[in-house]
Amino acid sequence: MPEYNFLVVEDSPTMRQLISFALKRIPGSKIVEANDGIDALKKLSTQKFDIILTDINMPIMDGLKLVSMVRNDPAHKTIPIIIITTEGAEEDRKRGLALGANSYIPKPIQTVDLLNIVNQILGNKG
Amino acid sequence: MDKEPASLTKKVEEFLQVFKKGEEFTQELLKENEKLRYKVAQLDEVTKFSGREGDFKVNTLEEKIKFLEEENKSLLQRYRVVAEENKDFANRYVEVEAENNNLANLYVASYQLHSTLDFSECLKIILEIVMNLIGAEEFSIMMLDERTNELTIVAQEGMGPEAQASVKLGDGIIGSASKSGEAFYREGDPTDLQGVDYLHPLVCIPLKIKEHVIGVIVIYKLLVQKTIFSNVDYELFTMLAGHAATALFSSKLYSQSERKLTTIQSFLDLLKEK
Numbered sequence: 001m002p003e004y005n006f007l008v009v010e011d012s013p014t015m016r017q018l019i020s021f022a023l024k025r026i027p028g029s030k031i032v033e034a035n036d037g038i039d040a041l042k043k044l045s046t047q048k049f050d051i052i053l054t055d056i057n058m059p060i061m062d063g064l065k066l067v068s069m070v071r072n073d074p075a076h077k078t079i080p081i082i083i084i085t086t087e088g089a090e091e092d093r094k095r096g097l098a099l100g101a102n103s104y105i106p107k108p109i110q111t112v113d114l115l116n117i118v119n120q121i122l123g124n125k126g
Numbered sequence: 127m128d129k130e131p132a133s134l135t136k137k138v139e140e141f142l143q144v145f146k147k148g149e150e151f152t153q154e155l156l157k158e159n160e161k162l163r164y165k166v167a168q169l170d171e172v173t174k175f176s177g178r179e180g181d182f183k184v185n186t187l188e189e190k191i192k193f194l195e196e197e198n199k200s201l202l203q204r205y206r207v208v209a210e211e212n213k214d215f216a217n218r219y220v221e222v223e224a225e226n227n228n229l230a231n232l233y234v235a236s237y238q239l240h241s242t243l244d245f246s247e248c249l250k251i252i253l254e255i256v257m258n259l260i261g262a263e264e265f266s267i268m269m270l271d272e273r274t275n276e277l278t279i280v281a282q283e284g285m286g287p288e289a290q291a292s293v294k295l296g297d298g299i300i301g302s303a304s305k306s307g308e309a310f311y312r313e314g315d316p317t318d319l320q321g322v323d324y325l326h327p328l329v330c331i332p333l334k335i336k337e338h339v340i341g342v343i344v345i346y347k348l349l350v351q352k353t354i355f356s357n358v359d360y361e362l363f364t365m366l367a368g369h370a371a372t373a374l375f376s377s378k379l380y381s382q383s384e385r386k387l388t389t390i391q392s393f394l395d396l397l398k399e400k
Contacts, residue, residue, distance in 0.1 A: 012254045012258060013238060013241075013251075013254075014234060014235065014238045014251060014254045014255055014258060014259070015254065015258045017234045017237070017238065018230065018231065018234045018258075018259070021230050021233075021234060022227075022230070086257060086258065086261075086263075086349055088349055088350045088351030088352075089350055106349070106351040107257075107258050107261060107349070107351075108258060108259050108260060108261040108349075108352065110227070111227040111230065112223065112224075112227065
């Protein structure tokens, strides 16, 4: 069974738990949680991840800054990134995707939609 | 004269010869005819027999076809039944999946609500649930002061300065919903708003411990991507009405008891010093 490592970057413990809960339904999934962008970068330096799922509005370092830093880092620039945010306006979506995110999911999230996108990125049939 | 009888005799003999040959030929023809009639009779027999055999084969094949058609019909019928069952299972799977997701949301929300005894943390968790799980953009949590019968905002998200900081119990939509203990949902499309009206909220969820109202969650505006309330939203509202109330109440009691404990401890320390 393949193993998938996910990095969930969220300042809200409720959302972290909800996203992790959904990802645990993918067989072989291993989830690491980070509170903000800086915490995420620390965790990226110690472990390899298959997908990063990040919020935008976070203290210390926001999600857009994190996306931009990951995309400019040769060691991590190919990791798929999914933005999960309350910012649902079209311009926010365009901005996130322009920075290099692979997908943009507005909150409140539907577990089915999240899993479909994750499985699509992983190349699973879901 | 003698010549004539002689020639006559000759002619008669010749005629007899011809007649005899004719008789023989006729006899041969009769024999041949007999043979042919026999052959015809034989052929008739054969034809009759092969006709019967052919009929038998045709009948057998027709029966086989009939049987196969029946079998085909029955298989088609069974296929239809199985396809229908399959469709039913697929629908039920989708329903169970949706229910499962709803339960996950409710579980996470209730787990987080009861994960702390810190009042301000409890308020933060309620804000997170209302924003991230329900999809509200502008909303507040108001607590009831039983001495003044006034509801006061203790936490809010996205609200402008024109919002009322407190409301009398029984006044307006918020005060009435809190007094009656009945949740209020504004009729019509929740996204059909001409700006936010803080006197006419979208939703008021009284926070109740049994029938005792301790506060209210008031939603004024939803996130741009949130167009309708789904079933899980109403489940979350119901869950919040009870669980958020107990979580807030117990965390408030805990904070008060902590403060009292500190005061008593200080008194004891003072007495010891004396």
